[in-house]
Amino acid sequence: MEDKRDLLKQPLHGIYIPIALMIVGTLMLDVSYMPYTIAFIVIMCSINFYSAWSRRCSIDPVKWTELEMIDRTVISKNSAIYRFQLKHQDEVLDIPTGHHLACVFMVDGKDEVRYYSPISNKYDAGFFDILVKSYPNGKVSSRFPNLREGQTVKFRGPVGRLEYKTNMAKEIGLIAGGSGITPILQVITEVITTPADTTKISLIYANNTLNDILLRDEIDELSKNYPNFKVHYTLTEPPANWEGSTGFVSKEMITKYLPKPSEENRLFICGPPEMKKSLIEISQELGWDKTSMKSDPNDQVFCF
Ligand SMILES: Cc1cc2nc3c(=O)[nH]c(=O)nc-3n(C[C@H](O)[C@H](O)[C@H](O)COP(=O)(O)OP(=O)(O)OC[C@H]3O[C@@H](n4cnc5c(N)ncnc54)[C@H](O)[C@@H]3O)c2cc1C
Incomplete structure (x- = not known):
């Protein structure tokens, strides 16, 4: 698949060859036409720059x-x-x-x-x-x-504050609660769609009921297809035949399903404020660095 972001970052994409041909043609034909050729090239470049710029700016960081x-x-x-x-x-x-x-x-x-x-x-x-x-x-x-x-x-x-870089960690533990899965899913997608990224990622996804688990089929499919990605679910109100964990995300669950605290590893958390508060405490007890609800991009434990 073509990554169109790169295309848009090259406003002169596709016009290098026509420009070279125009210059060579003018040199061969009559050098005195060169000012007209240059003026034409400047207009062409401006149009290309403008159209690339306008394609990139649907959403502005400041303006609604x-x-x-x-x-x-x-x-x-x-x-x-x-x-x-x-x-x-x-x-x-x-x-x-x-x-x-x-x-x-x-x-x-x-x-x-x-x-x-x-x-x-x-x-x-x-x-x-x-x-x-x-x-x-x-x-x-x-x-x-x-x-x-x-x-x-x-x-x-x-x-946002996260500054994700390819292979920034050896292993990343991810904990999501409810709709907190969405930024976590971005991290998973980035890792698995970047062939050079060899980070191992493990997710604990917490919800109340089975029906509350968002995008479960998609997450399970990713875990089946990408050996570097593992997922474990926990529910506070599980059905009778539930095979995942039961209750809030606990110290035991983190120890069993997520990477160990280490300088090479990271922990990313996204969920309701109460869940984040409790997980910050638990992660510290387990030996992860101290963090806060407003983590810095380089914190070992990052809360979205
Ligand atoms: C970085 C970030 C990314 C987010 N991404 C998403 C996303 O992709 N999809 C998404 O659906 N939401 C996401 N959220 C949450 C979203 O921004 C809103 O907070 C959420 O939609 C509730 O807003 P509201 O105005 O409807 O509720 P509010 O009027 O602010 O709250 C009303 C009540 O709703 C309930 N409530 C609100 N938020 C939560 C929660 N997170 N968990 C449990 N109960 C809650 C509580 O009972 C609360 O008292 C994100 C939040 C942050 C900070």
Whole structure:
């Protein structure tokens, strides 16, 4: 698959040869035409630069941009994947791994900003997907199920602190709770779609019930196909024949299913605030470095 992000980073892509031919042609024909040739080349380059620039800027880090919702796929009783159209067909959402988009809704006369991590990959051109779990009393998430195709939502971004680099760790332990799976999924996708990345990744994914597990088929498929990726599930309200763990993520689960604390290894956590707080304490007891809810990009334990 072609990574269109690289194409967009080369605004002069495809015009080197025509420029060389024009210069050689002018030299052969009549050097006195050279100023016209150069003027023509400058105009051509400007047009190419402008069109490459405009293809790249659907979403700005500071300014809100309205983007149209073009599709919705319901994946559980309270979660759905929403597809938004980028401004150009060729454009890909070029955001760093583990970063997210901010979106804003006006609620009771006040702007409410929330963050969502795109789950589409770096090869998807012309659109991006976000997975939103809606809470009945949630100010913003409860608005998504009412969106109709063609309606717009304001986005800005990317926002985020993680600075993922290929092979930055030997092994990475991942812990996700509920919709906290979305930035974690970006890390998994980045590792397994980068052939040079040999990082071993292990995930503990915590939910309340079996139906709450988001994208389980996709996650299991990845784990089946990529030997460097393992997943383990835990539920607080498991069904009778449940083979995973039961309860909140515990010290024992982390010891059994995730890498050991070491200078070469990292731990990434994403979930509700209470879960993050408890896991920061547990990870310290297990010997991981001290961290906080607002981790630094280079912290051994990183909370999204
Ligand atoms: C970095 C980051 C990335 C995120 N990515 C995603 C994503 O990809 N998909 C997604 O669905 N959400 C994601 N979230 C959460 C999202 O930003 C909102 O916080 C969430 O949608 C709830 O917002 P709300 O306005 O509906 O709820 P609020 O009005 O803020 O809260 C209302 C009530 O909803 C419940 N609630 C809210 N958030 C949670 C939670 N996380 N867990 C359990 N109960 C909760 C609580 O009962 C709360 O009292 C992310 C958050 C962060 C910080």
